[in-house]
Amino acid sequence: MISKAIKNKSVLLNSVNLTRSYSNKVNYNEIYKKHSKIAEKELSKDEVIKAIKENTLFSWNPTEAAANKALVMEKGDGVYFYDINGKKYIDFNSQAMCSNLGHTVPEEVIKAIDDQLRSAAYAYPCAIVTPVKAKLSMLLADIFPGDINHFFYTSGGAESNETAMRMARLFTGRHKILARYRSYHGATLGAMTLTGDPRRWNSEPGASGVVHFMDPYPYSFKWGDNEEEITEMSLKYLRETISYEGPNKIAAIFIESVTGTNGILKPPKGYLEGIRKICDETGILMVCDEVMNGFGRTGQMFGFMNSEGVIPDIVTMAKGINGAYLPLGAVGCRDHVADYFMKNPIGIGSTYNSHPVTLASAYAALQYFLKNGVLDNVQKLEPVLKKHLEELKSRHPTVKGYRSLGLFGTVELQKNSKGEPFVGYNGPAHPAMGQLQEDMVKNGLYTLLRWSSFFTNPPLTINEKELKEGFEILDKCLTNLDKHFEK
Ligand SMILES: Cc1ncc(COP(=O)(O)O)c(C=O)c1O
Missing domain, CATH: 3.40.640.10 (Type I PLP-dependent aspartate aminotransferase-like (Major domain))
Structure with a gap:
């Protein structure tokens, strides 16, 4: 098996080498002129994604699929960010649980x-x-x-x-x-x-x-x-x-x-x-x-x-x-x-x-x-986050449970009354989870979904009203997910 894979790879590499030849002469003046124009230009979403596909690589997911799904962030504002078409998202995962002070830099x-x-x-x-x-x-x-x-x-x-x-x-x-x-x-x-x-x-x-x-x-x-x-x-x-x-x-x-x-x-x-x-x-x-x-x-x-x-x-x-x-x-x-x-x-x-x-x-x-008492804000909102999570559980059969402390929360989802997850441990994707993610994006909420769960980790500077707003979106998205619930 291994030697077959190596053989196939070397055939592929040979064909690449055979069909392409490159000069190593580069005209840096031309490059500068070209980029002076690009730098001034406002790229459209399609132009951004095209360049991302042609000139970058993603980390945990195959680049093509990840690039097709990627949001193009243009600006941040508090717990929100805006995409290139001006659509607003509430950030319910602080990007990678890291934009803890929000998107407006103090x-x-x-x-x-x-x-x-x-x-x-x-x-x-x-x-x-x-x-x-x-x-x-x-x-x-x-x-x-x-x-x-x-x-x-x-x-x-x-x-x-x-x-x-x-x-x-x-x-x-x-x-x-x-x-x-x-x-x-x-x-x-x-x-x-x-x-x-x-x-x-x-x-x-x-x-x-x-x-x-x-x-x-x-x-x-x-x-x-x-x-x-x-x-x-x-x-x-x-x-x-x-x-x-x-x-x-x-x-x-x-x-x-x-x-x-x-x-x-x-x-x-x-x-x-x-x-x-x-x-x-x-x-x-x-x-x-x-x-x-x-x-x-x-x-x-x-x-x-x-x-x-x-x-x-x-x-x-x-x-x-x-x-x-x-x-x-x-x-x-x-x-x-x-x-x-x-x-x-x-x-x-x-x-x-x-x-x-x-x-x-x-x-x-x-x-x-x-x-600014950011820690106090987290402590003040800890029970509010819990209350919202509890409400989601009481309203949606697909919510199996939740865990949270501080402003660190996760919701576990289930596809049936036996408590089975939509996606098991590292299991294959489930269309309902894909749909949930699309619904969140469509309704203006960004968060991370993992297997059969999603996270509720907003910036630590969030206020009660914004937290409620995020949960209203989640409530709406979960109402759609509930249609996949098998009794
Ligand atoms: C607990 C923990 N440790 C380490 C890391 C790695 O940090 P970095 O991505 O900055 O290398 C992460 C990233 O998410 C993390 O969550």
């Missing part, structure tokens, strides 16, 4: 970016530091509880997780890392290997040393009938996994403190506390991936703060750190971990680490967050 963030660009636009991170790096690091040390006082800046969530893996391995001198099946940690090789969900499969065999374990909430069975039982059994199972792998061979346990795309799952009572205890007993580092939870999404500043007294050894973050206005991630660690790196290098780095303009955006965005 003036102070624009000013901070502008000032930084005009003063020091770039600094080599290995040898040069900037005042904004000092200020942001002091602010983060104040925002984080406990002794999480030291920060390393990256360009996003995956890179932060790569760095945390490296730090944990160097600090402990151990290689293995435990991560959960119901998780997503990013798309670079190490982060993809950490990831437990099927997005990992295309990157396998991946990096070495990661062992996956099951969550307190597996898809197809329960560890127990109440939170106490679930916590007890899943921690017993984790302890047993650790003993099979060798506690002194394991550098870290990575967890999303509240599971994000794999189902908005708050850990059962005592679970994170239990993991902290296991880590303390075994010298394994506890690493919390706060890339999606961090900075208020769950109703606490960080997801791990939903559990009593738990301070992880290392924390990774991105997205909400600056409302995703520029690419930025970070790793935070406690004093005992940082002490090691005072005398030893992390040995990882990139040109864009600690980019002063991204740091300036975060410093201003976090001050805006604090000044």
Whole structure:
């Protein structure tokens, strides 16, 4: 089979090489003239999509299908954005659960970016530091509880997780890392290997040393009938996994403190506390991936703060750190971990680490967050979101259930009274879910659908009226979906 595939591929490559030949002479003046005109032109939707198909590639979906379905965003305004034809959408997923401050960039963030660009636009991170790096690091040390006082800046969530893996391995001198099946940690090789969900499969065999374990909430069975039982059994199972792998061979346990795309799952009572205890007993580092939870999404500043007294050894973050206005991630660690790196290098780095303009955006965005009580807004709207979700459940037979905390919510759908999903675990698409997505777009709501569920994760700056407006659209779309319900 494999040799046949290779043979077919080489025939294909030969035919491409045979039929096309290119000159490598390029007339840059002509290109400049052409693009001076293009730059002035307002592209139509069709022209945008044509260029996207001809000159770009998509990530998780085949490019052609993804390009055909893509919305062409022209401008953002608060919790809304507009497409190129002027159609308005309410953003019910903050794009990738990241546009947490909405689509209107606060003036102070624009000013901070502008000032930084005009003063020091770039600094080599290995040898040069900037005042904004000092200020942001002091602010983060104040925002984080406990002794999480030291920060390393990256360009996003995956890179932060790569760095945390490296730090944990160097600090402990151990290689293995435990991560959960119901998780997503990013798309670079190490982060993809950490990831437990099927997005990992295309990157396998991946990096070495990661062992996956099951969550307190597996898809197809329960560890127990109440939170106490679930916590007890899943921690017993984790302890047993650790003993099979060798506690002194394991550098870290990575967890999303509240599971994000794999189902908005708050850990059962005592679970994170239990993991902290296991880590303390075994010298394994506890690493919390706060890339999606961090900075208020769950109703606490960080997801791990939903559990009593738990301070992880290392924390990774991105997205909400600056409302995703520029690419930025970070790793935070406690004093005992940082002490090691005072005398030893992390040995990882990139040109864009600690980019002063991204740091300036975060410093201003976090001050805006604090000044405007964004966390208070999330806490105030948490019960309102729950009430809307409950109403959807009571009104629509296709709504099997929902989960939410803070402004982090998901609705699970069912196709019949047996509770069967429209799309099973990583299952084939179902036309009803495709129709639901089309209805949402038609009615002016953007969100993410995954298998048999969709998310309700608006910007954290949303108000009650806007939240209601989004749910009215969802109600309408679900009334259509209900026609697919088989009693
Ligand atoms: C929990 C979690 N970790 C890591 C990542 C990866 O972040 P990035 O896409 O910035 O690399 C994501 C992205 O969605 C995430 O949700």
